[in-house]
Amino acid sequence: MIKDGYYGEFGGAYIPEMLYPPVEELRLNYEKILASKSFQNEFQELLKSYVGRPTPLYFAKNLSKKIGCKIYLKREDLCHTGAHKINNTVGQILIAKHLGKNRIIAETGAGQHGVATATACALMGMECLVYMGEKDIKRQAPNVSRMKMLGAKVVPATSGSKTLKDATNEAIRDWINNPESTHYIIGSVVGPHPYPDLVAQLQSVISKEVKKQLKELEGRDYPDYLVACVGGGSNAAGLYYDYLEDERTKIIAVEAAGKGILTSESAATTQLGNVGIIHGSKTLLMQNKDGQITEPYSISAGLDYPGIGPMHAHLFTSQRAEFISIDDHEAMQAGLALSKTEGIIPAIETSHAFAIFKHKDFQPEDVLVFNLSGRGDKDLATYIDYFKLEE
Amino acid sequence: MIDQKIKNRIEEKIASKDNLLNIYFTAGFPGIEDTRKVITNLVNSGVDMIEIGLPYSDPIADGEVIQKSSTQALRNGMNTSLLFQQLEGVRDEVDVPFIIMGYFNAMLQYGIEEFCQKCNSIGIDGIIMPDLPIETYENEYKTIFEKYQLNFICLITPQTSTERIKKIDSVSSGFIYAVSSASTTGKTDGFGSEQINYFKRIQSMNLKNKCMVGFGIKDQQSFSQVCQYAKGGIIGSAFIKFLEENGVDRTDEFVKNIRFE
Numbered sequence: 324m325i326k327d328g329y330y331g332e333f334g335g336a337y338i339p340e341m342l343y344p345p346v347e348e349l350r351l352n353y354e355k356i357l358a359s360k361s362f363q364n365e366f367q368e369l370l371k372s373y374v375g376r377p378t379p380l381y382f383a384k385n386l387s388k389k390i391g392c393k394i395y396l397k398r399e400d401l402c403h404t405g406a407h408k409i410n411n412t413v414g415q416i417l418i419a420k421h422l423g424k425n426r427i428i429a430e431t432g433a434g435q436h437g438v439a440t441a442t443a444c445a446l447m448g449m450e451c452l453v454y455m456g457e458k459d460i461k462r463q464a465p466n467v468s469r470m471k472m473l474g475a476k477v478v479p480a481t482s483g484s485k486t487l488k489d490a491t492n493e494a495i496r497d498w499i500n501n502p503e504s505t506h507y508i509i510g511s512v513v514g515p516h517p518y519p520d521l522v523a524q525l526q527s528v529i530s531k532e533v534k535k536q537l538k539e540l541e542g543r544d545y546p547d548y549l550v551a552c553v554g555g556g557s558n559a560a561g562l563y564y565d566y567l568e569d570e571r572t573k574i575i576a577v578e579a580a581g582k583g584i585l586t587s588e589s590a591a592t593t594q595l596g597n598v599g600i601i602h603g604s605k606t607l608l609m610q611n612k613d614g615q616i617t618e619p620y621s622i623s624a625g626l627d628y629p630g631i632g633p634m635h636a637h638l639f640t641s642q643r644a645e646f647i648s649i650d651d652h653e654a655m656q657a658g659l660a661l662s663k664t665e666g667i668i669p670a671i672e673t674s675h676a677f678a679i680f681k682h683k684d685f686q687p688e689d690v691l692v693f694n695l696s697g698r699g700d701k702d703l704a705t706y707i708d709y710f711k712l713e714e
Numbered sequence: 715m716i717d718q719k720i721k722n723r724i725e726e727k728i729a730s731k732d733n734l735l736n737i738y739f740t741a742g743f744p745g746i747e748d749t750r751k752v753i754t755n756l757v758n759s760g761v762d763m764i765e766i767g768l769p770y771s772d773p774i775a776d777g778e779v780i781q782k783s784s785t786q787a788l789r790n791g792m793n794t795s796l797l798f799q800q801l802e803g804v805r806d807e808v809d810v811p812f813i814i815m816g817y818f819n820a821m822l823q824y825g826i827e828e829f830c831q832k833c834n835s836i837g838i839d840g841i842i843m844p845d846l847p848i849e850t851y852e853n854e855y856k857t858i859f860e861k862y863q864l865n866f867i868c869l870i871t872p873q874t875s876t877e878r879i880k881k882i883d884s885v886s887s888g889f890i891y892a893v894s895s896a897s898t899t900g901k902t903d904g905f906g907s908e909q910i911n912y913f914k915r916i917q918s919m920n921l922k923n924k925c926m927v928g929f930g931i932k933d934q935q936s937f938s939q940v941c942q943y944a945k946g947g948i949i950g951s952a953f954i955k956f957l958e959e960n961g962v963d964r965t966d967e968f969v970k971n972i973r974f975e
Contacts, residue, residue, distance in 0.1 A: 339775040339844035344873040495774045600819040613793040614823035615771040
């Protein structure tokens with residue numbers, strides 16, 4: 324699907340010359356490293372014994388009965404640190420080691436990728452700086468504490484709107500100032516080539532496991548539908564990866580509509596965005612007519628990114644994937660429903676995916692695989708507040 | 715209509731003198747109506763080139779000082795059309811080369827050809843788009859830039875390989891913008907032997923384009939130092955700081971303090 328760093332018209336590396344040397348170094352080496360035996364041995368071992376893979380593919384009996392189709396949940400919430408993010412950070416830290424880097428930087432919004440990066444750095448004994456918007460530091464205090472406990476330095480991004488996109492800008496600036504010693508672990512399938520491809524490949528372990536597990540459970544290795552939420556799109560890319568060319572499987576991507584796509588508070592990039600450049604990648608993004616990037620909104624801190632990865636932009640315009648936008652209210656209700664129906668409290672990001680049933684009908688024989696990308700512990704305060712649960 | 719200017723103001727300036735002082739400022743900063751005032755003051759204080767910054771929400775190649783000025787300019791209401799409007803007629807008054815420095819997304823949304831056409835009609839001489847890579851420029855936009863007689867000025871850094879510098883030199887025009895060290899704007903402090911060696915290395919390459927050094931120049935000492943090895947220097951953050959502290963009317967003082975001849 325990717326050719327010369329582009330997915331159709333999307334992708335590329337729109338970076339200042341100052342970033343060319345480290346990005347080029349990564350581009351020239353990442354495929355070689357990913358294919359090498361030493362990397363694969365170490366990566367597979369860590370995924371198994373440290374991350375806790377393979378994660379179960381769980382047949383959600385109660386939910387299936389309620390909806391009237393066959394629903395499987397890929398339990399990425401059971402990964403170490405509580406989300407799929409660690410698949411990527413463990414992989415990238417090994418790449419950093421292969422490249423001889425001793426300093427790691429990352430950006431984080433809700434703090435999940437920051438925690439996953441700090442975890443991998445603690446494991447490998449690497450220096451770790453996580454850039455986080457000043458506003459997010461206040462909103463996501465528990466994750467800030469986790470990162471600190473893991474030995475990472477959390478640097479507040481005080482520029483612009485002081486959220487995820489600015490944390491990403493700050494991380495990029497750090498890299499410009501430290502191109503030789505530092506590897507930048509981007510947390511999603513965004514950024515300049517080769518990042519979207521690198522992160523998608525590291526997350527593709529999700530779809531590889533689904534294939535194997537579904538074969539055992541259903542007697543066929545493909546589902547009728549794959550469903551995942553999309554912020555930048557790393558959990559979705561991981562779930563879709565091995566099925567991208569398999570037209571028997573339909574792909575559903577769920578975006579956060581925030582307070583609704585007709586309000587100014589939304590993060591539904593495909594509905595509200597158009598083609599532009601963000602963080603070094605040509606993709607769909609939310610912007611004004613002058614190309615100034617707009618601040619998105621969603622109740623879920625992991626989905627309020629003003630762009631989507633170039634692969635998803637291509638899936639959208641080529642109509643390979645169907646995009647559905649789910650607002651805050653629908654997502655919160657779906658999260659509560661899943662908790663009560665299956666005994667699983669999902670992250671609010673993930674909850675968005677479980678709200679599609681009002682927007683889309685399925686047949687009783689349809690097999691759906693949802694990526695349960697993260698657990699909801701980090702969101703308890705938001706759930707409690709929203710549903711007034713303490714009363 | 716294409717303005718068929720016979721001369722290229724940047725190339726002419728570079729051929730005519732040494733120790734060129736190029737000053738960057740953010741359009742619409744500190745006040746929305748200050749763009750023309752800053753230009754007039756810079757011209758009157760004798761700068762050789764002016765780099766007009768089109769403010770952007772996410773300027774990844776810039777440091778804190780320029781980003782802050784950009785944020786303020788955007789809040790003031792600056793945008794691409796307004797900047798072009800403010801620059802209408804500027805060529806009736808001044809002959810100094812103008813360069814627009816901005817980010818590629820702003821140009822993309824305006825329309826590449828429309829943007830270039832507008833620049834040509836106003837009398838802009840060159841464009842710096844740090845996040846438009848040389849390969850993409852060459853394959854997709856070079857013919858448009860050339861049609862509208864706009865120089866495409868590229869950055870190089872101490873990490874840029876000799877081979878890549880040659881490539882950049884062959885595709886770009888106007889001058890080469892040598893970033894003094896691996897940094898965003900406004901970050902460096904004085905030049906050490908490593909940087910001097912880098913300036914000498916570029917000097918010895920006999921490039922088609924002359925070199926101007928930017929990033930880290932803030933006073934007479936740093937300016938005169940780079941002028942030993944390059945055609946001149948570019949000042950941005952230090953001038954923005956000066957505007958912040960002193961307003962637009964004392965530009966003359968700032969420029970006097972930089973000049974050494």
